[in-house]
Amino acid sequence: MEQAALKERAAFAAVDRLVTSGMKLGLGTGSTAIHAVRRVGALLAQGRLRDICAVATSQGTAMECENLGIPLYTLNAKAIGGRLDLTIDGADEVDGENRCVKGGGGALLLEKITAYASAAWAVVVDESKCRSRLGPGFPVPVEVVEEARLTVKARLEALGAEVSLREAVRKAGPVITEHGNLILDARFPEPPSPEFLEGELNNIPGVVENGFFTRLRPLVFIARTDGTVEERP
Amino acid sequence: MEQAALKERAAFAAVDRLVTSGMKLGLGTGSTAIHAVRRVGALLAQGRLRDICAVATSQGTAMECENLGIPLYTLNAKAIGGRLDLTIDGADEVDGENRCVKGGGGALLLEKITAYASAAWAVVVDESKCRSRLGPGFPVPVEVVEEARLTVKARLEALGAEVSLREAVRKAGPVITEHGNLILDARFPEPPSPEFLEGELNNIPGVVENGFFTRLRPLVFIARTDGTVEERP
Numbered sequence: 116m117e118q119a120a121l122k123e124r125a126a127f128a129a130v131d132r133l134v135t136s137g138m139k140l141g142l143g144t145g146s147t148a149i150h151a152v153r154r155v156g157a158l159l160a161q162g163r164l165r166d167i168c169a170v171a172t173s174q175g176t177a178m179e180c181e182n183l184g185i186p187l188y189t190l191n192a193k194a195i196g197g198r199l200d201l202t203i204d205g206a207d208e209v210d211g212e213n214r215c216v217k218g219g220g221g222a223l224l225l226e227k228i229t230a231y232a233s234a235a236w237a238v239v240v241d242e243s244k245c246r247s248r249l250g251p252g253f254p255v256p257v258e259v260v261e262e263a264r265l266t267v268k269a270r271l272e273a274l275g276a277e278v279s280l281r282e283a284v285r286k287a288g289p290v291i292t293e294h295g296n297l298i299l300d301a302r303f304p305e306p307p308s309p310e311f312l313e314g315e316l317n318n319i320p321g322v323v324e325n326g327f328f329t330r331l332r333p334l335v336f337i338a339r340t341d342g343t344v345e346e347r348p
Numbered sequence: 349m350e351q352a353a354l355k356e357r358a359a360f361a362a363v364d365r366l367v368t369s370g371m372k373l374g375l376g377t378g379s380t381a382i383h384a385v386r387r388v389g390a391l392l393a394q395g396r397l398r399d400i401c402a403v404a405t406s407q408g409t410a411m412e413c414e415n416l417g418i419p420l421y422t423l424n425a426k427a428i429g430g431r432l433d434l435t436i437d438g439a440d441e442v443d444g445e446n447r448c449v450k451g452g453g454g455a456l457l458l459e460k461i462t463a464y465a466s467a468a469w470a471v472v473v474d475e476s477k478c479r480s481r482l483g484p485g486f487p488v489p490v491e492v493v494e495e496a497r498l499t500v501k502a503r504l505e506a507l508g509a510e511v512s513l514r515e516a517v518r519k520a521g522p523v524i525t526e527h528g529n530l531i532l533d534a535r536f537p538e539p540p541s542p543e544f545l546e547g548e549l550n551n552i553p554g555v556v557e558n559g560f561f562t563r564l565r566p567l568v569f570i571a572r573t574d575g576t577v578e579e580r581p
Contacts, residue, residue, distance in 0.1 A: 190495055197498030225495060227553040232499045260527055260556075262423055262458060265430030266465045294493055295528060317550045318563075320461040323493075324553065 116340055119146075121241035122205075125338035126150035129203050129237045130158070132346070133334075136165040139188075139195050141229040142180065143204025144173040144222040147239050151203045152176060156183030168194045172204065172229050173222040174293055190232060202233040207253045207326070208246045209238060213335050213347065214309050216249050218256030218326035221281075221292050227324055231331055238333040245337060249327070250303035255312070256281070256326040257299045258292055263321020268299060270319045274312070276301035296323055349573055352379075354474035355438075358571035359383035362436050362470045363391070365579070366567075369398040372421075372428050374462040375413065376437025377406040377455040380472050384436045385409060389416030401427050405437065405462050406455040407526055423465060435466040439561070440486045441479045442471060446568050446580065447542050449482050451489030451559035454514075454525050460557055464564055471566040478570060482560070483536035488545070489514070489559040490532045491525055496554020501532060503552045507545070509534035529556055 116124070130151050134140060142152050158164040160183075169185045171177035180187050188195050204226055206215040215238060217223050230236045246252055254277075259267045264280065271278045281290040281298040289297050303312075313327035337345040349357070363384050367373065375385050391397040393416075402418045404410035413420050421428050437459055439448040448471060450456050463469045479485055487510075492500045497513065504511045514523040514531040522530050536545075546560035570578040 191498045197502055224493065224554075228493070228496045228499060231553045260457065260461070263461045265424045266461060269430055314547065314551050318547050320464045320557065321457075323556050330551075 116342055118241050118243065121338035121340065122147040123150040125239040125241060125336045125344055126203070127154050128338070128344040128346070129239045129336045130154040133201055133203070133235070133237055134164065136167070138200045139168045139198070141170050141199045141202030141204070141233055142172060142176050143202065143226060144176050145205040145220045147205035147241070148176070148203065149179060151239060152179050152185070153183065156185050159185060170195060170199060170229055172225040173220070190228065197232060199229065199233040201235045201237065202230050203237045203239060204230060206238045206240055206244060208249055209240055209244055209335055210246050210249050213332045214249060215328040215333070216253050216255050216326050217328055218298070219253065221256070221290060221298055223256055223326045224258055224292065224294060224324045227328060230328065236331055236333040237336060239336045240338070242337050242339045248306040249309050250306040254300035254302040257301055257316055258296045258323040258325070259299055260296055260321050260323065264297055264299070267319050267321050271299060271301045274315065275305055275307065276303050294323065349575055351474055351476065354571035354573065355380040356383040358472040358474060358569045358577055359436070360387050361571070361577040361579070362472045362569045363387040366434055366436070366468070366470055367397065369400070371433045372401045372403070372431070374403050374432045374435025374437070374466055375405060375409050376435065376459060377409050378438040378453045380438035380474070381409070381436065382412060384472060385412050385418070386416065389418050392418060403428060403432060403462055405458040406453070423461065430465060432462065432466040434468045434470065435463050436470045436472060437463060439471045439473055439477060441482055442473055442477055442568055443479050443482050446565045447482060448561040448566070449486050449488050449559050450561055451531070452486065454489065454523060454531055456489050456559045457491055457525065457527060457557045460561060463561065469564055469566040470569060472569045474571045475573065481539040482542050483539040487533035487535040490534055490549055491527070491529045491556040491558070492532055493529055493554050493556065497530055500552050500554050504532060504534045507548065508538055508540065509536050527556065
C-alpha cells in the first residue's frame with residue numbers, strides 16, 4: 116500500500132474505534148490527521164455521529180471543519196470548558212514508548228495545548244514515522260518569539276542541537292506561525308532524554324513551546340504496508 | 349523621602365555604579381527603570397558615557413530611548429549577538445534572596461529574555477518592594493496565548509493560585525501584551541517555592557512566560573526612606 120493510503124487507514128481506524136456521539140473532540144493538523152477530520156465529517160453527514168463539539172489545532176484544520184460542517188468551538192467555550200474527551204492527531208516521529216516529535220506543520224503550540232487538555236489522546240501514523248529513538252532524525256521544532264532568535268539558538272546549541280531557522284517557501288524570509296512567532300528546527304545528533312528536553316526547552320526565555328510530546332502518552336494507531344493497523348497502547 | 353524620589357535614587361545609583369562606556373545594555377520597563385533610562389540618556393548627552401548599545405524590554409522603553417537619542421538594537425543585532433553586559437530593571441517584589449516577581453507592567457516576556465541574556469543583572473527598587481516571601485502579595489503575572497486561557501487557569505488553580513484575567517482599562521476587554529497574548533495574574537496565598545514554580549508554570553502548554561525571576565540573581569539596589577541606597581548582592 117502507498118503512504119497516502121496508509122495515512123487514511125490509520126486515521127479511519129482511530130475515528131471508527133474511538134469517536135462516539137456527544138464527544139468533545141480535538142482535531143489535529145497535517146496530512147494524516149486531515150483524514151480523521153474528513154472521516155468525522157462524513158460520519159456526521161451520514162447521521163452515524165451526532166453532537167460532536169470539535170476544537171481545531173490550526174487554521175487549516177478549522178477551515179476543513181468549516182467546509183465539512185463540523186461544529187467548531189474554542190477550548191474556552193462553555194460547551195468545552197477547557198477539557199476534551201479525545202484528541203486525534205498525527206506525529207512526525209513516534210518511538211517505542213509512544214513519545215512523539217510533532218510540529219512539522221508548525222502547529223505544535225495548539226496541538227500541545229489541545230492534546231494535554233484531553234482525557235484521551237490518539238496519534239495516527241503510517242509505519243514510516245516509527246523510530247527507535249527521537250532526536251537524530253526529524254528535527255524538533257521550537258517555537259520562539261522573534262526577539263529571542265539568537266539567545267534561544269545559542270542555548271539549543273549548548274544542549275547539543277544543530278539548529279536552523281525554518282525558512283518559508285511561498286513568502287519571503289522565515290516561516291511565521293499562527294501566533295506570530297518563528298520556528299527553530301533543532302536536530303539532536305546524540306539522542307537525548309525527550310522528557311528532560313521537553314521541560315528544559317520550555318524554560319529557555321523566549322521559547323513558547325517545543326515539539327517533544329512526552330508527558331501524555333497517546334494510543335498510537337500505526338498503519339503498516341501489509342494493510343494492518345496496529346493499535347499500540 | 350517620597351516614593352517617586354526613592355525610585356529615582358535607586359535607579360541613578362545603579363547606573364552610576366555599573367554602567368560604563370562601550371557596554372551592551374538592557375534597559376527595563378516601569379516607573380523605576382525609566383529613571384535608569386533617563387540617567388543613561390543624560391550621561392550620553394553630557395558626553396560622560398559613550399558607545400552604549402541598548403536593548404529595550406518594551407515599546408514604552410524603546411520610545412523613551414528614541415526620544416533621548418539612546419542607540420537601540422535588537423538582541424539579534426550583530427552588535428549585540430544575543431549577549432548583554434548588563435541589564436537594569438525594576439521589580440514588583442524582591443525577597444531576601446534577591447528572587448523577584450516582575451510583570452506588573454506586562455513586559456515580563458522581554459524582561460526575562462533580556463535579563464537572562466545578560467552577564468550581570470541589576471534590579472532597582474524602593475524599599476516598599478521588599479518582601480520576606482513571594483506569592484501571597486503581588487500576584488505573579490503569567491502570559492498565556494488566548495486559546496489556553498481556561499486550561500492554564502485550571503492548572504494554576506490546581507497549583508494553589510487565585511487567578512484573575514488582567515482586564516484593560518483604556519480598551520475594552522482584557523489586556524493584550526506586546527506579543528498579542530493575555531495575562532493571568534496568579535496570587536499564591538500559601539507561599540510556594542518560586543524556583544519550582546518558575547519552571548512548572550512554563551511547562552503548562554499555552555504559557556509563554558511567567559513573572560518569577562529566580563534563575564539569575566540580580567544585584568539589588570534598594571532606596572530607603574532615610575535617603576540611603578543599599579546595594580545587596
